[in-house]
Amino acid sequence: MRTIRSWFWPGVITVALLTVLAGWFLTDPIDQQLTDAANAALSADNSWASADIDGRDLTLKGVAPSEEALAAALGIAASTPGVRTIDNQATLLPLAEPFSFVITKSDDGILLSGNVPFGDSRARILASAENAMPGIEILDELAVARGAPEGFLDLVDFALSQAAQLTNGEVEISGKTYSISGTAANAADYDAINAALRAPIPGNGKPGEIKLEAAVNTSGG
Structure with missing residues (x-):
């Protein structure tokens, strides 16, 4: 054993x-x-x-x-x-209600704030901003979130094209509501902005607060 x-x-x-x-x-x-x-x-x-x-x-x-x-x-x-x-x-991702997007134009450049969808939307928006306002510094403070309404990017492109016609001001998208305030670069831009707002707004946007001023002519004569 x-x-x-x-x-x-x-x-x-x-x-x-x-x-x-x-x-x-x-x-x-x-x-x-x-x-x-x-x-x-x-x-x-x-x-x-x-x-x-x-x-x-x-x-x-x-x-x-x-x-x-x-x-x-x-x-x-x-x-x-x-x-x-x-x-x-x-x-x-956090849900943004309402989903917002703001363009602030000043002498310092362009500030993009609010929300942006997940994916390549940020890159597309920045490219559109550079095309609409070449040579102007763009500051990106967009936060990724859920809740972008259908047609959001089309409405953003429209907002960028109108911001390009301002010397300073703000364009805001809140859900589908579109608001704009500021000073148009010249009389032609002032008329163009207002004419575009009387037509259907891209992305099924709905007019909100509109506060536009025409540029003051300082050339004299």
Whole structure:
């Protein structure tokens, strides 16, 4: 019996340790493979999302631009082969009610403030601002949010074109309400701004507060 004890228990302990070590070394590669697969699937249409997997349990992280995008990411995570459970730690972008956009034009340049949708909208707006008012410094203080009304970018383009006709002033979009105040660069711009406001406003915009002044002619004669 002593001989049996001398080799039996050390052997059992060795096998147990080898089993634990095998599980330890095999688990990490499997988790990494699942993580890579989940993130590759998410990156196609949900670049905001990321996944971490531990022991086949997936944790979804990120800030979703919409409820639909969050649902889509959860669906992709759930369909990843090998995933056992999903812990949704993703959050939604803040909802802006009303969704606002403000252009402030002064001698110092252009200030863009308010809200901007998730995605490439910011880059598009900045490009439109530079095209409408070339050579003028543009300060971007836009915050990404949900809640942009349909036609928002069309209304922004219209606002930028009118801001270009001001020497100073402010153009504000609040939901679909469009307001403008300030001084037109000249009589022609004053007439052009007012004429555009009498026509249907792009993006289904609705006229709000209009406070325009014509430029004062200081040339004399």
